[in-house]
Amino acid sequence: MEDSNSQISEKKNPAAKLRGVGDSLWVTIDAARSTEELKEELDTLFRKLDHLAKGARVIIDSGIRGENDKLVELLGQFLKENYQVGSVSLPPDNISNSEIRLRQRDLDRSWYQHSSDVLMLTGRVRSGQKINARKHLLLMGDVNPGGEVIAGGDILILGNLLGTAWAGQRGNTESIILALDFKPTQIQIAGYVAAGTSESSGKYLEFAHVENGTIIVEDYIEANPFGRLPWPKVR
Amino acid sequence: MEGKIIVITSGKGGVGKTTATASIGAALALEGKKVAVVDMDIGLRNLDVVMGLENRIVFNIVDAVNGKCQTQQAAIKDRKIDNLFLIPASQSDNKNVITPAAMKKFCVLLRKEFDFVLLDCPAGIEQGFENSVIGADQAIVICTPEVSSVRDADRVIGLLYAKSVQPKLLVNRIVPEMVERGDMLSHEDVVDVLSIDLIGLVPMDESVIVSTNTGAHLIQNNKSKAGQAFRRVALRLNGNADLPIEVPQAKKGFWKKIGFGLSRNK
Numbered sequence: 308m309e310d311s312n313s314q315i316s317e318k319k320n321p322a323a324k325l326r327g328v329g330d331s332l333w334v335t336i337d338a339a340r341s342t343e344e345l346k347e348e349l350d351t352l353f354r355k356l357d358h359l360a361k362g363a364r365v366i367i368d369s370g371i372r373g374e375n376d377k378l379v380e381l382l383g384q385f386l387k388e389n390y391q392v393g394s395v396s397l398p399p400d401n402i403s404n405s406e407i408r409l410r411q412r413d414l415d416r417s418w419y420q421h422s423s424d425v426l427m428l429t430g431r432v433r434s435g436q437k438i439n440a441r442k443h444l445l446l447m448g449d450v451n452p453g454g455e456v457i458a459g460g461d462i463l464i465l466g467n468l469l470g471t472a473w474a475g476q477r478g479n480t481e482s483i484i485l486a487l488d489f490k491p492t493q494i495q496i497a498g499y500v501a502a503g504t505s506e507s508s509g510k511y512l513e514f515a516h517v518e519n520g521t522i523i524v525e526d527y528i529e530a531n532p533f534g535r536l537p538w539p540k541v542r
Numbered sequence: 543m544e545g546k547i548i549v550i551t552s553g554k555g556g557v558g559k560t561t562a563t564a565s566i567g568a569a570l571a572l573e574g575k576k577v578a579v580v581d582m583d584i585g586l587r588n589l590d591v592v593m594g595l596e597n598r599i600v601f602n603i604v605d606a607v608n609g610k611c612q613t614q615q616a617a618i619k620d621r622k623i624d625n626l627f628l629i630p631a632s633q634s635d636n637k638n639v640i641t642p643a644a645m646k647k648f649c650v651l652l653r654k655e656f657d658f659v660l661l662d663c664p665a666g667i668e669q670g671f672e673n674s675v676i677g678a679d680q681a682i683v684i685c686t687p688e689v690s691s692v693r694d695a696d697r698v699i700g701l702l703y704a705k706s707v708q709p710k711l712l713v714n715r716i717v718p719e720m721v722e723r724g725d726m727l728s729h730e731d732v733v734d735v736l737s738i739d740l741i742g743l744v745p746m747d748e749s750v751i752v753s754t755n756t757g758a759h760l761i762q763n764n765k766s767k768a769g770q771a772f773r774r775v776a777l778r779l780n781g782n783a784d785l786p787i788e789v790p791q792a793k794k795g796f797w798k799k800i801g802f803g804l805s806r807n808k
Contacts, residue, residue, distance in 0.1 A: 431737060433696045433697065433699060434693050434694070434696035434697040434700065435696075435697035435701075436700050449737075451693075451696050451735055451736075452689070452692070452693050452735070453693045453696060453697060454696075469735070
C-alpha cells in the first residue's frame with residue numbers, strides 16, 4: 308500500500324505543498340521523500356514567498372503524527388535559518404490518532420473486507436406482512452398500507468412507503484427512515500412515534516429523523532444529513 | 543376430466559363475492575362447461591338464496607366432505623341453466639367441522655366431476671378461508687374501490703402467494719361518475735397498491751340487488767352492465783385470456799356530449 312502511494316505521488320504530487328491556513332502557512336510534506344528532495348522543494352516554495360516568509364508561523368504536516376518528528380524538526384531548522392520564519396510547529400492536536408487511523412483505513416480501500424449488516428430485499432410488503440431486520444433495511448419495492456417494516460438501524464425504501472416503519476429499535480436515535488414516496492401510516496424512530504400524513508410532497512425525496520425528541524420529516528437533498536461527513540464512514 | 547378449482551375471496555365481507563361466484567358460474571355454464579359453485583361459508587349460507595335454490599337443499603357440503611353422501615347428491619341442479627350446479631353450505635354447523643385435509647380430498651373428487659368449480663370463500667382469513675384455499679388452483683380476489691377493502695385484499699393476496707395460489711384481481715362496484723369527480727379510488731389506484739393481474743372491472747349496478755332478491759341470473763339480464771362485465775370475466779377464465787378489459791365509463795347525457803364536441807373543436 309505504502310509503495311503504491313509513494314509511486315503515485317512521485318508522478319503527480321510535488322514533495323511539498325504550501326497553503327495559507329488562518330494566520331499561518333501550512334506545509335504538507337511527503338515523508339517518503341529524501342530530506343534533500345524536501346529541502347529543494349521547500350526552497351522553491353519559500354523563495355517565491357520572499358519577505359512574506361519572514362516571521363511567519365509555519366505548520367509542517369507530515370501526515371501521520373509522531374512518526375516524522377525528527378524530519379519536521381530538521382526542516383523547521385532549515386526554514387528558520389534560510390527564511391527567518393517565526394515559529395515552526397506540528398499540526399494542531401485536535402485530530403485524534405484513532406481518527407487518523409480510521410481515515411487511513413477507509414482510504415486504503417479496506418471496504419473490501421467489510422461485511423455489511425444490511426438486509427437488502429426486493430419486492431412488495433403487503434398488508435399483514437412484517438419484515439424484521441436486525442440492523443439496517445434496504446427494500447427495493449413498496450410497503451403497502453398495513454405492511455410493517457422494522458429495523459434496528461435505518462430503513463431505506465426505494466419505492467412507496469404507505470405502511471408502518473419502525474427504525475432504531477434498540478434506541479438508536481441516529482436512525483433515519485427514507486422513502487422515494489414518503490406516505491407512511493405511522494413511523495417510529497427509537498421509541499419516538501409520529502402519525503403519518505396521507506399526502507407527501509411528491510416533489511422531494513423525504514426522510515424522517517429525530518431532532519430534540521421529535522420526529523422531523525425533511526427534504527433529503529436539501530437537508531443532506533450526511534453530506535458534511537469528512538469521509539465515508541461505516542453506518 | 544381435470545377441472546379447474548377457482549376460489550373467490552376478498553378478506554373483507556360484503557364486497558360481492560357471492561354475487562360474483564353466482565354470476566361467473568352461470569356465465570361459464572352458458573359457455574357449455576359443467577360448473578359447480580360451492581358455498582364455503584358454513585353457518586352463514588347465502589349462495590343458495592342468491593341463486594333461488596334454497597328450497598331444494600337436501601344434502602350440503604359438510605355431508606359431502608365427510609362422506610355422508612355422494613358429490614352428485616349434494617350438487618343441486620340450477621333451475622334455468624343446465625350445466626350449473628350448487629353445492630350449498632350447512633347452516634347449522636360451524637367452520638371447524640371441515641378440516642383442510644378433508645377439503646383437499648374433496649377437491650380431487652370435484653375436479654373429476656366438473657370443468658370449473660368456483661368456491662365462494664367466507665370473509666375473514668380463518669379456518670373457512672384455509673379450507674377454501676387449500677385445494678384451489680387459482681384465486682379471484684374481489685376488491686371494491688375503498689381503502690378498507692384494498693387493505694384486506696392486500697392481506698389475502700399475501701396469504702394466497704404464501705400458499706402458492708395465483709391470484710387475479712376483480713375490482714367490483716366501480717362508480718365511474720365518482721371516479722371522474724375524484725371522490726372514489728380509480729381502478730388504477732387499486733392495481734397500483736395490489737399489483738396483480740386484473741381479470742375484470744365491474745361497475746356498480748342496481749340490477750344486482752334486484753336479481754339477488756329474485757334469484758334470477760344477473761348475466762341473463764342483457765341490460766345489466768355488471769352482468770355483462772361478469773360474463774366477460776367468465777370468458778377470460780374460459781381460455782379467452784386476451785379479451786380486453788373494459789373500463790366502466792360515466793354515462794354522458796345528450797347535452798353533455800354536444801358540449802364536449804364543441805369544446806374540442808375550439
